[in-house]
Amino acid sequence: MGIEVKHPTEPVTLAIIGCGQRGDSYARYSLIEPTKCKIVAIAEPRSKTRALFASTYDVDSSLVFETWEQFHKASAETIQTIGKRLADAVVIAVHDHLHARLVIAFSAQGYDILCEKPMATSIEHCLQIEAAVKDAGIIFGMGHVLRYSPYSRAVTEVVRSGQLGQLVNAQHIEPIGHWHFSHSYVRGNWSKESESSFSLMTKSCHDIDILSHWLYPDTPVRVSSFGGLQHFRKSSKPVGAGDATRCLDCLYESQCPYSAKKGKSPLVYLDRVAQNAVGWPVSTLVDGLPDIENITDALKNGPYGKCVYESDNDVCDNQVVNLQYASGATVSFTMVAYTTLICERQTRLHFTHGEIVGDMSQFTVTDFRSGEKTIHEPPSEGGGHGGGDFGLIRAFIEAVRTRQQDLLDTDVTDVLNSHLTVFAAEHSRKTGVVVDYKEFEIAARRAWDGGMTLTGS
Template sequence: MPGDPQDSSRPVTLAVIGCGQRGQNYAEYALKYPTKCRVVAMAEPRPKTREIFAKAHRVDATLVFNTWEELLSASADTIKTVGRRLADAVIVAVHDHAHREVTEACAAQGYHVLCEKPMATSIDDCLRMEKAVRDAGVIFGMGHVLRYSPYTKALTAVVRSGELGELVNVTHLEPVGHYHFAHSYVRGHWAREEDASFSLMTKSCQRSAEPRFTHKHCSDIDVLCYWLTPATPTRVSSFGSLNHFRKEKKPEKAGNATRCLDCPMEAECPYSGKKIYLNPVSRGNVHWPASTIVDGIPDIENITDALKTGPYGQCVYESNNDVCDNQVVNIEFSSGATVSFTMVAFTDLICDRQTRLHFTHGEIVGNMSSFTVTNFRTNHTTRHHPASEGGGHGGGDTGLIRTFVEAVRAGDQKILDTDASEVLRSHLTVFAAEASRREGRVVDCTDFEAAVRSGNVA
């Protein structure tokens, strides 16, 4: 049965669907700890990426598939003939718009599911995913890696201890990074809402191990709600826009150039594709972000070709993008606590969130690598430097996949300290914030959820 404890004498087996940066990051745990888990099947449409991943994990050729549909078709055959699936669990690391379809199909076959964030890009898909997982009774993990990094776990322990009194206010800044934003949200997969989702849900959802913390804002909202539990969001407001990356902001000196390699001011442009991709590769850096724009290992030839012919070489002022490059979200909680969350593209920092938590008897100030705790009652300040255990996002990737594997082995959803219903609720807060931004009103979260569940909100 899907929820039954797994035999502890063997590693948990995984099928990875989508073997790009995020799939690779999660699967790396299997290479480091082969007695804990092992990748036994995979699905990836890109030939070179598929070959590299299969070789790294020594996946049998009969279990290497081009598409997730092929993988699940083969799985259906093995269920019918030998009474078991190809693996114990799946990692779903496909593009955001496909999360619901893949997760539904996997859950229906009894697979435990670790899904990269966001849950889905529409309210209806989120509702359907939550129902599919609940009906199947499988373990469900969401790629909210912020919860599982050593930094967040240490900070959360202080919040939960009560030593600083009641949490009253949080101010949270997400500095996306100027060239990082250009990579993912001007030129990249998340540049247009029509092709992905609105900015607040998908912002900075890079499939990268290089920046230490992923930027999907659903993950930020999730961890903010996590810190304030058991209080729940009651009202939300939001403001934001696409301020800079528009044609009318294009420098006159750039003239009619539409590509970086043809631009007369390329050398002085902070968003130059040559600076972001080609120059690092010419110095031997074949990692993020260059690794995300070609199939296989980046080199001068394939990166140059990508800049000449693909979206990553387009002028940022001539690109087909429409998502916000700055946004603020304000949330009121049932406890009376308030949260202010700011996302901005125009920063030197990349992903190093800046957070201040204000309590009735103290304060925490953190930057995603260390934090200080000031106790007003004792007038004493301590600095905490949680040690990262390695892996992407300050150890959050490792922490999440390890916890997911443990939950699958034990057949216990509680080990993940969340479930599909809680994930759904935090996503609904994000959707409510976007409704506020678009409609220019304060949104009542209870009314919004009621409308969503009755089918009155698209």
């Protein structure tokens, strides 16, 4: 069963596995560019979300599945009977711990794959993905959307041009945002390492990736990291909150910056719904469209209405990572919850003959030799992450259509290497040692037993 280059006028067909916020972010490109791609199949366990998604993207009822296993089985049947898959490619946007199982299963069926970040939640699973993708010879895209925004592409162009000389130092900050962190990493799906992964991986693996991208082909040699959970724990609970465990029952709620009900923070679930603002983050609380009734019920009974100081979260709310590269170049990365800048990353790149200073909206290039300063303001092209979501899906679609992996400017081994850097940083944070990256990589590969495989079903 071969894979052929598609005709330019024929849209690439996609199956979306997981119809939540990330799956929908990629799928929306098909509404903007219907001649480029078409959503032909979906798998989603939540009934209302599934029905709404199928309606939005006009998916035939015969290709609407409740689970990924059902889609996988139906695909196996069509491959066996008529030698054809149900779609050209699959977008995997399920919970992080399932990524490896699904990539392995669908690569074995010959699907090209776009997998949401992170690659996987363990080194073993990342290595298994690398092996599966290479064995299948498929196109593989990773949800490292920072690479694909107009802003990042413009920075990359300057970096790779060599006009500023050698890149010697990078300083990069990921300001998650106080309410974003409390939503996703205290109350939300990424609050516990045992159920997802550590926050440096789930939130900032694409920050480490874009830094690695700018320094390529240089490679890291030493890694250190420090951080922890500073504030979102019971010992930090305000005295005025008393024994309350939920915002709707708390007398201190109106004064709390992390209120789930109301306040000055943008994260006000009930007030947002009252103003008909039903997108993210409100949309993540319920199955289907949010309204006052179902959001109120969610706050009364679900994790998003729980006091941030009474939640069972355990991931870091601040962390620094230091990297030294083979050339001698150094990197300092900071991830922090406590800021009003919601993912508006701040970056300084220092070269031997100039510097770049940017904030994801614009960046200034200074040439030391001429003294010239040039301000770049790349236009946003829609979609999340400054256009990175659409930039990634566009590149993936074209790579699938033409069978050219290099259009994604990365491959599965490149993705694995940036993830290993993240794992090395977390190892340093937990052990208090400076990690020799090469030794860490060699040990990881030696520890992996190639005979230990994840089955696809």
